[in-house]
Amino acid sequence: MDNSTSKVLDKSIDDLAVDDRFNNSIIVHSASTAGQAPQNDSTFKKLICKLKGDIYATDDPRQYSSAKKNFIVFIVALGGIYGPLSTLIYVPGILQMARDLDASIEAINATMSAYVALAGLTPLFWSSISDTYGRRPVYIMSITIGIVASILCASSKNIAMLIVFRALQASGASSGQTLGAGSIGDVFDVADRGKAYGVFFIGPLLGPSIGPLIGGILCEFLGWQSTFYFTAIFGGIVLVLVTLFLPETVRKTRPTIEDDNIKGNNSVFRNLSTAFAPMAVMLGDPTILIMTLYGSIIFASLFFLNPTITDTFETLYNYNSWQVGLCYLCLGVGMIFGSVFSGIYSDRIIKDLRDRLGSDNVYPELRLKAVYPSFILIPAGYLIYAWTTEKHVAVYGPLIGLFVYAVGQMFAVNPSSVYYVDSKPGRSASAVSLNNCARSLLGAIVTIFSTSCVRSAGPGVVFTILAAISVVNITFVLLVKVYGRKWRTSFEKRTGTAPVAVANCINNHSSSSALDVEIQRKA
CATH class of the missing domain: 1.20.1250.20 (MFS general substrate transporter like domains)
Structure with a gap:
């Protein structure tokens, strides 16, 4: 991914x-x-x-x-x-x-x-x-x-x-x-x-x-x-x-706030500062910080696996380059399959909860129930892949492991990504950007050492360790699922970033940095 x-x-x-x-x-005015x-x-x-x-x-x-x-x-x-x-x-x-x-x-x-x-x-x-x-x-x-x-x-x-x-x-x-x-x-x-x-x-x-x-x-x-x-x-x-x-x-017509403090905002450097400022604010929200850690581990595990597939299948199964490409296709198909069904499953959970509890009683953390299938699929996929390659089982064995892992990966990624949108209305781009930066940097680091680790310790040991890490990673989701609503509302009250507060800020023509950031950011 x-x-x-x-x-x-x-x-x-x-x-x-x-x-x-x-x-x-x-005041909506013409840019030129x-x-x-x-x-x-x-x-x-x-x-x-x-x-x-x-x-x-x-x-x-x-x-x-x-x-x-x-x-x-x-x-x-x-x-x-x-x-x-x-x-x-x-x-x-x-x-x-x-x-x-x-x-x-x-x-x-x-x-x-x-x-x-x-x-x-x-x-x-x-x-x-x-x-x-x-x-x-x-x-x-x-x-x-x-x-x-x-x-x-x-x-x-x-x-x-x-x-x-x-x-x-x-x-x-x-x-x-x-x-x-x-x-x-x-x-x-x-x-x-x-x-x-x-x-x-x-x-x-x-x-x-x-x-x-x-x-x-x-x-x-x-x-x-x-x-x-x-x-x-x-x-x-x-x-x-x-x-x-x-x-x-x-x-052609662009809205701006008529405020002397932000005139001359047609500057790329100002836009860059407003791109990073809300990300820094998000670091103070425990729910975003924990979910970013969770997402970074999920993403890093994928990029740890990716470069090792070529070495594994060329070495163990004597595959040539195009045959290795077919093996990657199995991983990709699993991701597409998981993406489609995780979305359906996630929406179904919210619909059922609304029917049962009423719309007013459904809050963003409840969507994280859709992550639960990944608790089994990711470690199961890792273990299947780990020991079928370790024991040189016929090629369909590790391919099944890759498919199961990929489906679980999307059940972990999709609902947690939607959680950012649900929990931070009007500010989800900042939360998503923070998640993207963190996971990309961690993924870049682990990629360097992945193949040498598998060669030295063997796929059985390495991917069993990753399966164990994925189980420990479950803790972060459960923490947010149980305590996230309390942490999130406390943070929003403390910082004045609750959705209602943002709406009032707009109505009152505030020139605060929070509003400045919001109107400068676009989807």
Whole structure:
């Protein structure tokens, strides 16, 4: 899974602009004279304006026809696949890379670590830039960076070059998930976004599923360099579609607070500060801190497993690269299966609780009951995979283990991700961003040492330990399930960040930093 599989469901600025309460306390003004670029002497902004052309396509992108909206979803969904596809497409060829570049397996794994770390951090930068200058120019710049970096990866002559260029590749390719979610929020009304997001978020699951399969075939017949040329070509296709067919979806009229303290807020540096400020506040909430720790361990365990699959199946089963790619497909199918059914199961739990207890008595922590199947599936999948590979059981044994583990992984990830949205209405993007940063950094660290650990201790011991860690990890969810409501309400009262307090802040035209952060952030 890539850092960016969390759904951005916060109200966008455009939603607030049509909210009567918000209209009473803000002045909606034009960002610039129609058809004219904002005046700024900076070279960076002049470049942005050239990329934009006609700065805003329309005052209200939500008035687009259904066909045009669906085509926009198609384009941004392809952009959303680009980053996850680039993450694992080369993994079936890592042993080839180690031989060709005369590098250790730890050094090869560092190329994935660099990608995962930057893929978790740079979307914060891109989203802040796009909120100020629009989606389209940021799409064009970031995808271009990803394409160039992919070509440089294929041309790398040593492992140091590859690590640097993989980090650069992540910086560009990972933007699609954040920008795509924002574009959908720009174009669709709140009531119509569910289906659009459903299509869009297929990308983070489909990319890791088909990437190793495509990469395995390419590595087997054309060498590992071909996987990076493939991602460059794929990025080129997305770039052409964005350049020719994707309009600017940021509205021409933008609401702001009329306050001297925040005038001149059309600054990327200010947007970056407002992106990180609410994340720092979230660290004080015990529920978010504990759930972030839980999610980071879940994510790190997946990225510990990923690079070891190639080594395990090539060594134990004498598989070639494309056969290893098929093994990764089993993991991806399990994730898709788990994603679909965990969502259905989670919604069913909430519906049953509302019918039985009444809507007023259902609170966010109750949704965490949907995580319970993962308590069995994750350790069971690990143990099946651990000892079928340790004892050299026929290949269907570890494949079953991978599938069971992947299903459990999604039962853990999906409900816990929705918990952020349920428990932090209007501020869930900050909580999700904190989770993404933490899990990406931890995942990047464990990836480096995963293969060497399995080689030295054996898969049986290593993955049994991970199964035990997953059992201990259950404690964090249960703590939030039992005490989370009390901790959360106490934190909100202490900091004045309860949903009602935010609403009152809007009504009273407050210039507090909390409101400043909220109106600057977009889904």
